[in-house]
Amino acid sequence: MYYVQEITEKIFWVGGNDRRLERFENMFPIPQGVAYNSYLIMDEKTALIDTVDAAISALYLENVTHVLDGRPLDYLIVNHMEPDHCANIEELVRRYPGVKIVGNKKTFQFIEQFYSFNCQENYHEVREGEELALGERTLQFFFAPMVHWPEVMVTYEQKEKILFSADAFGSFGAHPGTLFSDQVDFEHFYLDEARRYYTNIVGKYGLQVQAALKKLSSLDIRMICSVHGPVWRRNLSYILDKYDRWSRYEPEQRGVVLFYASMYGNTENVMNRIAGKLAEKGVRDMRMYDVSKTHASYIIADAWKYSHLVIGSPTYNMGLYFVMEALLHEMAGLNFQNRKVALVGNYTWACKSVPAMRNLVENMKKMEIIGSPFEVNSSMKAAQEPELDKLVDDIYASLLAEGYRNEAD
Numbered sequence: 001m002y003y004v005q006e007i008t009e010k011i012f013w014v015g016g017n018d019r020r021l022e023r024f025e026n027m028f029p030i031p032q033g034v035a036y037n038s039y040l041i042m043d044e045k046t047a048l049i050d051t052v053d054a055a056i057s058a059l060y061l062e063n064v065t066h067v068l069d070g071r072p073l074d075y076l077i078v079n080h081m082e083p084d085h086c087a088n089i090e091e092l093v094r095r096y097p098g099v100k101i102v103g104n105k106k107t108f109q110f111i112e113q114f115y116s117f118n119c120q121e122n123y124h125e126v127r128e129g130e131e132l133a134l135g136e137r138t139l140q141f142f143f144a145p146m147v148h149w150p151e152v153m154v155t156y157e158q159k160e161k162i163l164f165s166a167d168a169f170g171s172f173g174a175h176p177g178t179l180f181s182d183q184v185d186f187e188h189f190y191l192d193e194a195r196r197y198y199t200n201i202v203g204k205y206g207l208q209v210q211a212a213l214k215k216l217s218s219l220d221i222r223m224i225c226s227v228h229g230p231v232w233r234r235n236l237s238y239i240l241d242k243y244d245r246w247s248r249y250e251p252e253q254r255g256v257v258l259f260y261a262s263m264y265g266n267t268e269n270v271m272n273r274i275a276g277k278l279a280e281k282g283v284r285d286m287r288m289y290d291v292s293k294t295h296a297s298y299i300i301a302d303a304w305k306y307s308h309l310v311i312g313s314p315t316y317n318m319g320l321y322f323v324m325e326a327l328l329h330e331m332a333g334l335n336f337q338n339r340k341v342a343l344v345g346n347y348t349w350a351c352k353s354v355p356a357m358r359n360l361v362e363n364m365k366k367m368e369i370i371g372s373p374f375e376v377n378s379s380m381k382a383a384q385e386p387e388l389d390k391l392v393d394d395i396y397a398s399l400l401a402e403g404y405r406n407e408a409d
């Protein structure tokens with residue numbers, strides 16, 4: 001049976017949740033599921049904003065039919081052509097043959113690339129800033145290229161000042177019954193998943209996000225409706241500030257993320273010793289991950305959050321342990337930058353992990369290597385304690401220089 005919610009007068013959320021999907025984009029674990037949001041505006045003309053993933057099409061079509069209540073669909077706004085939002089275009093055209101599909105040149109190019117049905121007669125191409133009157137309400141379209149696909153646009157509803165923002169401001173996590181961010185404790189319920197979503201999916205395109213934020217800054221926005229995650233109707237500056245910071249690659253918090261690879265436990269042992277020594281100095285904001293155990297998306301999200309990283313890896317086949325190598329490549333691919341990094345390398349006959357890590361890290365922008373990388377020859381020896389203490393002192397000094405306030409102070 002249909003399940004819809006009216007988000008404001010005559011604008012309905014007609015999306016749905018998927019809590020069965022194991023991995024978003026077949027890559028990112030989503031233990032709390034994901035929501036696909038679509039919105040239907042009932043005015044003199046009816047307009048549907050984006051569709052949903054094929055996994056929830058049946059319920060979705062029932063939702064749309066229910067809200068339309070016998071009326072035709074006049075417009076389908078396609079803000080984003082990623083298949084998790086476009087799976088129902090063909091069926092909607094079949095059901096509502098007169099529907100105008102609103103998009104830009106690239107939108108239509110992508111429709112034809114992804115799908116084989118012919119709906120060219122339905123195209124309604126819009127330009128940057130163009131308006132579309134629905135009756136009481138008028139929509140306006142702004143292009144947001146590469147946030148995070150080239151055809152992306154956002155739709156601004158002028159009467160109630162609602163931004164339909166495509167993937168921007170989205171989050172992993174299905175709706176827990178509530179729909180609005182102010183109905184839950186966002187920091188506890190969504191923030192980590194919103195950060196993981198942003199950093200892993202949109203993170204590479206900080207410059208383009210900054211450009212979009214600048215373009216939208218002249219609009220009076222009272223509500224943000226993304227295609228994933230909760231709807232924002234209060235305290236919008238909170239999520240706008242997060243996006244601004246994330247897209248400038250600025251850490252949210254001073255603290256340390258330690259992540260390591262280790263087969264026999266000797267690299268892990270050094271990482272634990274570093275964390276323990278930092279804790280003795282009073283550092284509390286630390287996270288530690290084994291890269292073979294924790295999915296990269298969680299480590300990347302925390303690397304984005306914190307100011308300092310400690311990275312440890314054994315040498316493997318004259319290079320870097322593959323999982324660590326993949327993770328650092330992924331971070332570089334996401335344009336990750338602007339952090340302080342300490343390195344720990346391990347080897348039994350020829351240490352290649354330190355130069356490999358250094359090379360990968362130094363190829364990222366605005367990265368600073370702290371002190372001297374700590375090299376372990378199979379296992380750490382007592383004689384190396386002063387050298388490790390020196391590295392810990394350097395990490396701590398760097399934290400303080402960045403403004404870290406020690407609980408013990």
Ligand SMILES: Cc1cc2nc3c(=O)[nH]c(=O)nc-3n(C[C@H](O)[C@H](O)[C@H](O)COP(=O)(O)O)c2cc1C
Pocket residue numbers: 261262263264265266267268314315316317318319346347348349350351352377378379
């Ligand atoms: C398949 C394989 C390849 C390795 N390749 C190298 C290598 O090229 N050079 C080297 O010095 N050590 C190499 N090692 C040894 C490890 O780097 C070394 O034993 C290290 O101390 C392991 O650290 P861990 O205790 O944290 O797992 C290799 C080990 C394995 C299992």
